[in-house]
Amino acid sequence: MKPCLFKRMTITTRLLWAFLVIALVPLSVVTYLTYTISEQSLRAEVTNNLRALADGKANQIETYVRERQRNVTALARMPGIVHTFASLDQAFHDHGIGAPEYIAVENELRPFLSDYLAQSGYADVLLISASGDAIFSVRQGEDLGSNFYTGPNRDTELARVFDRAKTFLVTEVSNFEYYAATNAPAAFIAAPVLHGGVAIGVVVLQMSNQEVQ
Numbered sequence: 001m002k003p004c005l006f007k008r009m010t011i012t013t014r015l016l017w018a019f020l021v022i023a024l025v026p027l028s029v030v031t032y033l034t035y036t037i038s039e040q041s042l043r044a045e046v047t048n049n050l051r052a053l054a055d056g057k058a059n060q061i062e063t064y065v066r067e068r069q070r071n072v073t074a075l076a077r078m079p080g081i082v083h084t085f086a087s088l089d090q091a092f093h094d095h096g097i098g099a100p101e102y103i104a105v106e107n108e109l110r111p112f113l114s115d116y117l118a119q120s121g122y123a124d125v126l127l128i129s130a131s132g133d134a135i136f137s138v139r140q141g142e143d144l145g146s147n148f149y150t151g152p153n154r155d156t157e158l159a160r161v162f163d164r165a166k167t168f169l170v171t172e173v174s175n176f177e178y179y180a181a182t183n184a185p186a187a188f189i190a191a192p193v194l195h196g197g198v199a200i201g202v203v204v205l206q207m208s209n210q211e212v213q
Contacts, residue, residue: 076191124206143181165190
């Protein structure tokens with residue numbers, strides 16, 4: 001029977017193979033550890049970058065919303081809006097949209113609010129009475145004259161944000177949602193119009209989804 005290959009090796013060859021094996025084992029371990037650490041570091045770096053981008057976008061949106069909240073709050077507190085709101089509401093309920101009495105009061109508001117809309121970039125400015133009637137709209141869309149408690153738009157984000165602003169007497173922001181009256185996604189910011197501490201109505205600014213892209 002022939003002796004095995006290992007036994008036929010010289011001592012020098014055996015030592016060389018032994019040293020080679022001893023050297024390869026730690027080298028393999030080091031290579032594996034280096035790969036694992038590099039992969040984890042890369043993954044952590046990508047995760048941190050994505051988190052930073054998400055935080056930056058969230059801060060940008062939060063700043064944008066705060067600015068819009070200040071806009072509608074300031075608009076709802078303007079003496080001209082507060083003074084004219086009750087008269088427009090009365091003309092709407094007594095005579096209806098298009099009546100001379102309504103148009104006379106509307107003409108006091110329309111030039112200013114139309115210019116405000118053009119300068120601010122919002123999609124629309126609406127005035128909604130405490131009873132839920134849309135008594136004014138710069139764009140004069142399908143929702144003008146409708147009631148947000150009983151009409152076709154009662155289950156919309158606009159109806160909900162109007163009710164929260166009127167009920168809690170604070171500025172409220174809605175979610176983005178498809179709004180049938182404009183046939184497009186929209187969000188709304190609403191602020192109560194206060195007279196003597198009582199909400200006589202709500203000012204609503206309509207945003208389009210292009211504004212926050």
